[in-house]
Amino acid sequence: MEEKQIMVFKNEDGNKVEFEVVAKIFLEEREKEYIILASLExxxxxxxxxxxxxxxxxxxxxxxxxxxxxxxxEVKKEYEKSLK
Known part of the structure; x- marks a missing residue:
């Protein structure tokens, strides 16, 4: 079983907020990497x-x-393609 990857950010109030990395996407046409995060709050x-x-x-x-x-x-479309 794959271990969850957790990232922690500070919100506008300075409080720590945890997110789980759902996916990493690379868009060739933009030559950029993206991450899709879901809140664990x-x-x-x-x-x-x-x-x-x-x-x-x-x-x-x-x-x-x-x-x-x-x-x-564009990121959403690429993510949906990766699920097929």
Whole structure:
């Protein structure tokens, strides 16, 4: 059984929030890696997922929330293809 990968971020209030990595996606056309995260918080909706783009800035990895609808849909489409 594969072990869950957990990531911890701070929310706008400075509180730690845990997420499970659901999938890692690479989009060839954008030459970018993305991660899909699900919140592990008790009050989280299990259908909610967050897509983050993995950017390398000056040798450090940054995880930036994808807010662009077109980019989000591209990642979602690739994820759905990976489930088949």
């Amino acid at each position: 008790d009050d989280a909706n299990e259908d909610d997922a967050f897509v983050f783009r993995v950017d390398e800035i000056e040798g450090n990895l940054e995880y930036n929330l994808v807010e662009d609808t077109k980019e989000f849909e």
